Amino acid sequence: MDFDAMFSKQVDALKEDGNYRIFAELERKCGAFPRAKSHDDDAPDEVTVWCSNDYLGMGQHPVVRQAMKDAIDDCGTGAGGTRNISGTARHHVALEGELADLHGKQDALLFTSGYVSNWAALSTLGSRLPDAVILSDEFNHASMIEGIRHSRAKKVIWRHNDPEDLDRKLAALPANAPKIVAFESVYSMDGDICPMQEIIEVAEKHGAMTYLDEVHAVGLYGPRGGGVSEELGLADRITLIEGTLGKAFGCMGGYVTGSAAMCDFIRSFASGFIFTTALPPAVAAAAQASIAHLKTSQTEREMQRDRVARLRAKLDAHGIPHLHNPSHIIPVMIKDPVKCRMLADILMRDWGVYVQPINYPTVPKGTERLRFTPGPLHSEADIDHLVEALTVLWKQCAIAHAVA
Secondary structure (H helix, E strand, C coil): CCHHHHHHHHHHHHHHHCCCCCCCCEEECCCCCCEEEECCCCCCCEEEECCCCCCCCHHHCHHHHHHHHHHHHHHCCCCCCECCCCCCCHHHHHHHHHHHHHHCCCEEEEECCHHHHHHHHHHHHHHHCCCCEEEEECCCCHHHHHHHHHHCCEEEEECCCCHHHHHHHHHCCCCCCCEEEEEECECCCCCCECCHHHHHHHHHHCCCEEEEECCCCCCCCCCCCCCHHHHCCCHHHCCEEEEECCCCCCCCCEEEEECHHHHHHHHHHCHHHHCCECCCHHHHHHHHHHHHHHHHCCHHHHHHHHHHHHHHHHHHHCCCCECCCCCCCEEEECCCHHHHHHHHHHHHHHHCEECCEECCCCCCCCCCEEEECCCCCCCHHHHHHHHHHHHHHHHHCCCCCCCC
16 A cells, blocks of 8 residues: 555645645744744745744843753753653742742643643543533634543533623533633634633633633733733633743743642643653743743833734735734734735745745635734834835735725
8 A cells, every 4th residue: 555645645635725834944043033044945044033922032032041051051951751750850840830820820730832731631631520521612722622532521612702602501511510611812813812701700600610721822911921811810710721831931831720739630640741751941941031031021011012013003004904803913814825825935035024824724714814923023124124015915916905
């Protein structure tokens, strides 16, 4: 049997549909971000990154970099094992304490990525709580969906950001069944923010546990970077807050926070925690430094909000259609996978602007987009250059302008 032919056939179908992913080979310039060296033949040597999830540029921050260097000098590179077998360093314990404090929780538990933390926590909760039912927002991230599938618990999908639909579906479940309401604060593709208080009130009415994914909000929202739940003063009413160290904190890893009993429960039963090598201590040290810095510094958040507002205003002024939302994510809608890929290629090749096309299956077919994430290190000149490029390409490619 020709397995390679079977593989190639399916990949070729992706290419024909315009949904084949091409990775840009970049080398971030330390201290010069959002500039990056490009190693692609069809791109300038230097490009400006417009789609990074390092939302605040903390991966470049001198305090964070120094913390990582110091930890490497102290204890080397890798953790040397799982958390259970020689892999727990003081840096992990300190970081978990920092995270618990960030969200006002009793405890926290580290994972190797945000994807793994969602997958492991939801699969453990759903499989170990007898007769559990997980109620999932229909737009939840793939990692949450995979965790729910792996749990084999009963799953109920409720309409996106619709507390009334959630209420109806909770009311239809047995009163004595453990219920877990899983949702996100900031949804990464459309940039919309959930009606958190209403969702919490519905969950509390039915005695349900709340599971909140804050990966696109931690560091960015709230007076100390605790996310939308902190900004709205609702963190104490959320049972479990999940987050990442790989976006606004500029490092790597994921985590969950909550009660000491719940974190101990997940620590004791989650295979995604038990059987994987721990984060390198240097990564944990850098993440702790980043979180501690953003607990007290407003500079990065204020600068980012300014850049987001400037880009939105200029896009509006030039009739470039983008989804209006209350978050930092700016999706410029193309609605065609081939044009989306083509525009991204031209922006990279002719303008030195790197933005990744977002196509199916990340977003539904017909909603393809370019997803821009302005950060505090983008200059006004960077914004002007980007908008000029988009304006020229909109005319050349005959894409519809936004209606005022």
